[in-house]
Amino acid sequence: AQSVTQLDSHVSVSEGTPVLLRCNYSSSYSPSLFWYVQHPNKGLQLLLKYTSAATLVKGINGFEAEFKKSETSFHLTKPSAHMSDAAEYFCVVSEYYGGSYIPTFGRGTSLIVHP
Amino acid sequence: DGGITQSPKYLFRKEGQNVTLSCEQNLNHDAMYWYRQDPGQGLRLIYYSQIVNDFQKGDIAEGYSVSREKKESFPLTVTSAQKNPTAFYLCASSGTSKETQYFGPGTRLLVL
Numbered sequence: 001a002q003s004v005t006q007l008d009s010h011v012s013v014s015e016g017t018p019v020l021l022r023c024n025y026s027s028s029y030s031p032s033l034f035w036y037v038q039h040p041n042k043g044l045q046l047l048l049k050y051t052s053a054a055t056l057v058k059g060i061n062g063f064e065a066e067f068k069k070s071e072t073s074f075h076l077t078k079p080s081a082h083m084s085d086a087a088e089y090f091c092v093v094s095e096y097y098g099g100s101y102i103p104t105f106g107r108g109t110s111l112i113v114h115p
Numbered sequence: 116d117g118g119i120t121q122s123p124k125y126l127f128r129k130e131g132q133n134v135t136l137s138c139e140q141n142l143n144h145d146a147m148y149w150y151r152q153d154p155g156q157g158l159r160l161i162y163y164s165q166i167v168n169d170f171q172k173g174d175i176a177e178g179y180s181v182s183r184e185k186k187e188s189f190p191l192t193v194t195s196a197q198k199n200p201t202a203f204y205l206c207a208s209s210g211t212s213k214e215t216q217y218f219g220p221g222t223r224l225l226v227l
Binding site for chain 2: 034041042044045046049051090096099106107
């Protein structure tokens, strides 16, 4: 069985400072891992994904994440926060099971960016 | 433009009423999914379909029904058996990169 834990429900940063959103996962097999962003009352947008290639994954809008198998982590980072980064972020693990990819979503981390 | 559309944006349900949420995609994706989103709980899978005329229950299928008569369309019906339907509903699809999902803009369902 797979699971995802987003370690912080809220993260607050000042504009121009680094962002760290933490995600730990549990998976029986080699998982695919994703980060999605959701702005208020909108759908989810894919930020980046890991699918067993390079462990450091670069995404859109300057975000990146590092897959660390030994720590079962997939933390999302950005060197410098922008006001437009304020949103809800979801970490997702997906396993291939019974002919389908079935994702499991974390509960989300709300990123607050102060001017 | 290719993408996923959901309608309506807001939907109101009266007691004992069935309502249907629309999801259409023009991405030529085989797989489609329905999720329910509640505050602080992330997304929970209601139903998914890997191919036309076939679908499977997700984690919270009770009180919901779906159909997949066309590749482009995957409507979700919220039945009167769903006692707590107020939520944000998201539809997604995936194609050749099967593990990656693309999401529609969502429908917010409210109970009168």
